[in-house]
Amino acid sequence: MFSTFENRAIVSWDIVTRSDLHIGGRGSSGPSDVDLPVLRNNNDYPVIPGSSIKGVLRTELERLLRGCSVDVCTIPDVCYSSRWLSDNPERKGKEVDPCLVCQIFGSGGNSSPVRVRDATAAGKMTVVRDGVAIDRKTRKAAKGSKYDLEAVPKGTVFSGKVTVENCTLYGKEYARLGGLLSLVEFFNACAGTMGHSVSRGYGEVEINIKDISVISAEDYLNGKCSGTVYENGTTEYDEFVSLALDAWRACVSVKKE
Numbered sequence: 001m002f003s004t005f006e007n008r009a010i011v012s013w014d015i016v017t018r019s020d021l022h023i024g025g026r027g028s029s030g031p032s033d034v035d036l037p038v039l040r041n042n043n044d045y046p047v048i049p050g051s052s053i054k055g056v057l058r059t060e061l062e063r064l065l066r067g068c069s070v071d072v073c074t075i076p077d078v079c080y081s082s083r084w085l086s087d088n089p090e091r092k093g094k095e096v097d098p099c100l101v102c103q104i105f106g107s108g109g110n111s112s113p114v115r116v117r118d119a120t121a122a123g124k125m126t127v128v129r130d131g132v133a134i135d136r137k138t139r140k141a142a143k144g145s146k147y148d149l150e151a152v153p154k155g156t157v158f159s160g161k162v163t164v165e166n167c168t169l170y171g172k173e174y175a176r177l178g179g180l181l182s183l184v185e186f187f188n189a190c191a192g193t194m195g196h197s198v199s200r201g202y203g204e205v206e207i208n209i210k211d212i213s214v215i216s217a218e219d220y221l222n223g224k225c226s227g228t229v230y231e232n233g234t235t236e237y238d239e240f241v242s243l244a245l246d247a248w249r250a251c252v253s254v255k256k257e
């Protein structure tokens with residue numbers, strides 16, 4: 001799918017926690033007396049895995065596009081996965097474009113145009129909260145159910161990056177990047193969440209884009225390997241982003257049923 005390098009956009013962002021955030025998982029190396037430690041990197045800084053960020057954004061895009069009457073697949077049965085093919089036998093062996101979600105986040109057999117790196121906290125500070133597991137049937141505290149939950153406190157800044165490979169989609173320049181940017185806007189506007197215990201008020205985050213670098217094959221030819229950098233807060237940034245958003249909206253309009 002990407003045997004030709006046209007261009008690459010590198011979006012640098014901060015993910016700022018608006019409430020306590022708990023993301024645990026394998027590799028957790030928090031205090032051993034905590035039942036549910038947060039996930040940390042090798043240097044002991046809390047991290048939000050790129051796969052979690054991508055998963056949250058992908059699910060949001062699926063729901064959004066369906067709301068716009070665009071036909072899209074549902075993870076894990078993504079376009080051209082074996083389950084998807086058995087549900088859509090008429091498309092087997094045919095060269096059909098994957099849906100718009102897969103055009104951004106990739107599908108079975110295709111490398112993903114969007115790669116999200118882990119976001120790393122600026123500090124190592126965490127808090128430990130008491131938790132009680134509730135028995136679903138009795139709605140009371142389950143026996144022996146008290147546990148400690150380690151969380152990253154509100155106001156923590158995680159820095160990360162996402163790359164978008166070959167930003168043109170259906171001939172619309174920067175549309176693929178525009179798809180990602182529109183998603184970030186929507187995520188923030190809808191008080192997006194990540195991680196666990198969201199129903200108990202954990203995990204509210206905001207994604208703040210710092211800058212976008214765009215590097216094209218032409219830049220490479222001209223020895224301008226750092227490309228063009230658009231810094232948030234400048235007119236150039238606003239103009240570039242609105243160009244990308246318009247291109248994305250044009251793609252969505254074409255795909256409406």
Ligand SMILES: [Zn+2]
Binds near residue numbers: 079098099
């Ligand atoms: Zn798809």
